Amino acid sequence: MDTANFLFVSADAALITDLAWQVRREGHDVKYYIEAESDREIGDGFVPKTEDWRAEVDWADVVVFDDIWVGSDVGTGALAQELRAEGKAVVGGTPNTDHLEEDRGYAMEVLEDHGVNTVEHHVFHEFDAGIQHVQANPAPYVIKPLGEVQNVKRLLYVGNEDDGSDVVDVLRAYEKAWGHRMKGFQLQRKVEGVEVAICGFFDGNEFVDRVNFNFEHKKLFPGNIGPSTGEMGTSMFWAGKNRLFQETFGKIEGWLADEGYVGSIDINCIVNETGIYPLEFTPRFGYPTIALQEESIESSTAEFFHDLAHGNKPQPEVHGGYQVAVRVVLPPFPFDDEQTYDENSRNAAVVFETEDRTGIHLEDTKQVDGQWRVAGESGMPVVVT
Numbered sequence: 089m090d091t092a093n094f095l096f097v098s099a100d101a102a103l104i105t106d107l108a109w110q111v112r113r114e115g116h117d118v119k120y121y122i123e124a125e126s127d128r129e130i131g132d133g134f135v136p137k138t139e140d141w142r143a144e145v146d147w148a149d150v151v152v153f154d155d156i157w158v159g160s161d162v163g164t165g166a167l168a169q170e171l172r173a174e175g176k177a178v179v180g181g182t183p184n185t186d187h188l189e190e191d192r193g194y195a196m197e198v199l200e201d202h203g204v205n206t207v208e209h210h211v212f213h214e215f216d217a218g219i220q221h222v223q224a225n226p227a228p229y230v231i232k233p234l235g236e237v238q239n240v241k242r243l244l245y246v247g248n249e250d251d252g253s254d255v256v257d258v259l260r261a262y263e264k265a266w267g268h269r270m271k272g273f274q275l276q277r278k279v280e281g282v283e284v285a286i287c288g289f290f291d292g293n294e295f296v297d298r299v300n301f302n303f304e305h306k307k308l309f310p311g312n313i314g315p316s317t318g319e320m321g322t323s324m325f326w327a328g329k330n331r332l333f334q335e336t337f338g339k340i341e342g343w344l345a346d347e348g349y350v351g352s353i354d355i356n357c358i359v360n361e362t363g364i365y366p367l368e369f370t371p372r373f374g375y376p377t378i379a380l381q382e383e384s385i386e387s388s389t390a391e392f393f394h395d396l397a398h399g400n401k402p403q404p405e406v407h408g409g410y411q412v413a414v415r416v417v418l419p420p421f422p423f424d425d426e427q428t429y430d431e432n433s434r435n436a437a438v439v440f441e442t443e444d445r446t447g448i449h450l451e452d453t454k455q456v457d458g459q460w461r462v463a464g465e466s467g468m469p470v471v472v473t
Contacts, residue, residue: 089115089388089390089393089394091115091116092116092149092150092390092394093116093117093118093119093147093148093149093150094108094111094115094116094117094118094119094148094149094150094152094390095118095119095120095121095141095145095147095148095151095152096108096119096120096135096152096154097121097140097141097142097151097152097153097154097167098120098121098122098123098124098127098154098155098193098225099120099123099155099157099159099167099288099468100119100121100123100124100150100151100155100158100159100160100163100208100307101122101124101127101155101157101160101162101298101464102124102130102131102154102464103127103154103155103373104120104152104154104262104270104373104374104378105120105130105131105135105450105451105453106127106184106378106379106382106449106450106451106471107152107154107373107378107389107393108120108130108131108133108134108135108277108348108383109135109450110389110390111133111389111390112134112135112136112266114389114390115390115444116387117138118135119135119137119138119141119144119147119148119337120135120136120137120138120390121138121139121140121141121144122137122139123158123159126462126464127402127452127463127465128137128455128466129454129463129464130454130463130464131450131453131454131463132454132455132456132463133454133455133456134450134453134454134455136255145163145176146170147205148176149177149394150177150179150393150394150398151176151177151178151179151180151397151398152170152178152179152393153167153168153178153179153180153181153262153351153372154181154242154373155372155407155463156178156186156189156190156371156372160466162187162189162314163186164180164181164186165180165181165182165185165186165187165371166183166186167182168181168183168350169181169182169183170184170312172348174315177394177397177398178350178397179350179351179393179396179397180350180351181347181349181351181372182347182348182349183367183373184291184444185278185344185349185353185371186371186374187345188235188367188369188371188372189368189370189372190210190235191211191232192211192232192234192274192368193209193274193424194209195368195369195438196267196366196443197208197323198343199336199339199340199366201283202339202340202343203339204335204336204340204366204367205335205363205364205365205366206365207277207278207279207365207367208277209274209275209276210275211234211272211273211274211408212273212274212276213271213272214269215259215260215263216232216273218259218273219256219259219260220352221275221355222252222255222256222259222275223252223256223413225252226250226251226252227250227252227277227278228242228246228247228248228250228252228255228277228278228295228376229247229251229252229255229275229276229277229278230246230247230275230276230277230278231243231244231245231247231255231258231259231262231273231274231275232244232270232273232274232275232276232368233262233266233270233272233273233382234271234273234274235270235271235272235295235379236271242315242316242317242422243262243266243270243446244316245258246277246278246439247278249368255275256413257298259273271421276367279358279365280358280360281358281360281365282358282359283303283304283356283357283358283359283367284301284302284303284332284336284357284359285302285303285304285354285355285356285357285370285374285377286299286301286332286336286354286355286357286377287299287302287324287350287352287353287354287377287381288300288333288337288352288353289346289351289353289355289392289396289402290350290353291350291395291397291399291400291401291402292348292349292399293345293347294341294345294401295329295333295337295341295399296396296401296402296403296404297328297329297403298325298326298327298328298329298378298380298404298406299326299329299330299333299337300323300325300326301324301326301327301329301332302322302323302324302354302374302380302401303323303324304319304321304322304356304378305319305320305321305322305323306318306320306418307314307320308320308421308422315422315423316420316422317415317417318376318422319374319375319376319413320414320417321376321413321414321415322376322377322380322412322413323410323411323412323413324377324380324384324410324411324412325411326384326406326407326408327411328459331364332359335364336355336357336364336366337353337355337462345358349371349394350397350399351371351372351373351396352370352373352374352378352381353369353370353371353372354370354371354374354460355368355369355370356370356378356394361428375447375451376413376415376451376471377413379413379449379471379473380412380471380473382412382413382449383407383411383413383447383473384406384407385404385405385406385407386404386405386406386407387404387405388437392404392417396441399411401437410473411473413471413472414471414472414473415451415468415470415471416468416469416471416472417463417467417468417469418432418433418436418467418468418469419432419467420432420467421466421467421468428468429465433462433467434460434462435461435462435463436469437459437460437461437462438453438459438460438461438462438463438469438470440460445473447473448467448470448471448472448473449470449471449473450462450469450470450471451464451466451470452465452466452467452468452469453469454468
């Protein structure tokens with residue numbers, strides 16, 4: 089593949105630094121834009137930056153969006169759709185695919201319309217209505233916030249009581265503490281089984297033949313102990329379009345083609361002896377999943393995404409077998425405490441025992457005079473695979 093120009097766009101927080109770094113290390117030209125002021129130092133010293141991504145669109149052979157958010161609003165799908173209409177090759181979503189993550193009720197409707205089994209679910213925009221539903225239909229439920237606040241992963245609550253009393257208590261607490269920010273919430277009937285995510289790469293017309301199956305470790309500590317982090321680590325393997333794929337993504341492949349979606353899309357499921365039950369979509373890259381996927385793509389990562397964005401039916405060579413990625417984090421992660429972060433973690437040196445950086449992937453890191461340092465506000469400097 090000839091040298092190409094890649095423009096990476098973080099329209100909110102900086103999430104895609106590592107992929108930009110990987111593409112640059114493969115010999116391609118890269119420019120990276122970060123909207124969030126608190127994150128703008130992330131990636132310094134690793135990848136070239138731009139302060140105006142729109143001014144670089146004509147320069148770019150491929151534009152890559154890292155998330156669905158534009159600030160606190162959903163919107164990169166509309167930006168990607170606009171650029172595609174102008175003839176640009178874009179890795180990104182559409183307004184409807186953004187909506188899959190923003191509104192879980194809509195996501196379930198799309199699945200049901202295409203014959204995919206789903207768990208019992210209800211969307212509420214008033215806390216009292218949700219509480220009344222649980223009291224009238226006692227059972228264990230999962231609370232999933234809607235809108236921007238869903239990124240506060242510790243708010244996802246999995247009920248344990250058969251009468252739903254713990255879910256009622258949590259909803260009352262959320263109303264007091266988060267009611268001003270929570271647009272609504274989905275109650276899903278709790279289903280026992282194995283949680284597995286099916287991740288496919290879509291080229292605007294169809295899925296790439298290799299499908300990624302991954303398992304998220306969500307708690308801070310081993311043994312499923314501690315607060316929820318969103319994702320503390322990931323294990324995965326690659327396979328073909330098996331039954332898990334055919335009963336989920338296989339049924340909505342035509343819908344995604346009609347949308348013109350391009351990129352990674354993930355559907356998290358519970359699997360048990362009675363069936364496969366999708367829980368939620370991630371219509372974008374997963375983090376730190378993408379770092380492990382980069383590691384496991386043994387052919388050119390840049391060529392893969394270039395072909396994906398251009399609809400050229402990429403055929404990546406991938407690792408055979410099981411792989412694991414772990415986040416390395418610093419206080420006060422996963423909580424927000426500026427004083428603790430300033431005293432313990434901000435600008436801290438990232439020190440390695442050897443010169444070997446194999447398996448080390450960037451999250452919130454910068455490079456100053458050759459030394460890696462913690463950047464940003466999150467306390468998540470690196471991922472190790």
